[in-house]
Each structure stands twice: as structure tokens, then as C-alpha cells.
Amino acid sequence: MPRRHHRRSDRPDASPTFGGATARTETGPSGDEDYAVRSIPGARAVKPYRCPGCDHEIAPGVPHLVVWPLDRPGGADDRRHWHTGCWSNRHTRGLTRRWS
Numbered sequence: 001m002p003r004r005h006h007r008r009s010d011r012p013d014a015s016p017t018f019g020g021a022t023a024r025t026e027t028g029p030s031g032d033e034d035y036a037v038r039s040i041p042g043a044r045a046v047k048p049y050r051c052p053g054c055d056h057e058i059a060p061g062v063p064h065l066v067v068w069p070l071d072r073p074g075g076a077d078d079r080r081h082w083h084t085g086c087w088s089n090r091h092t093r094g095l096t097r098r099w100s
Helices: 084-088
Strands: 024-027 034-040 064-069 080-082
Touching: 064 084, 080 084
Parallel strands: none
Antiparallel strands: 024 034, 034 064, 064 080
């Protein structure tokens, strides 16, 4: 008997996606909103970004995270690139750069 293939969107436990990439769900910096979090390996990090957690640049080639809110529509406009350590410590220190 052939295997059945299910599309990810049909499965109730499917993770959020953006551009076809799978992401995990975590609580955001304020603790009251859910965010999709996707890891970016260093080989795929080709542009510099500004981390909202520390306001320092994420240089090309540095592995980091892309984070966007799940409750607000907006897609690419709401994505932010975070240092992995800054995102991990987001509950113990405030944002240095406001999300617009």
C-alpha cells in the first residue's frame, strides 16, 4: 500500500511557515504575544542586519534568528533579525530598538 503524503498546512500540529521555511513558536519579548522563530545558518546570512535586542549589527556569515509576530499580519514587514543570545535573554532585558 502506498504511503499517504499530507501537506503541512493540513496537519493540526504544523509549525508556522514563512516563505516555505518551517519555524517554531515562542513567546515574544513582552511575554504576551506569540512569535515564529526561524534559525538562519551562517552560510545563509549574506546581509548585515540590526538586532533589536542589543542594537548592534549582525554581520554577514553570523548565524542568527529571524522572528515575526504570529498575531499580526504583515509578513516581511514585521520580521526582525536577532542575535541568538539576545533572543534567548529577551525576557531579562528590555528592547533597545522599538518595533514599528
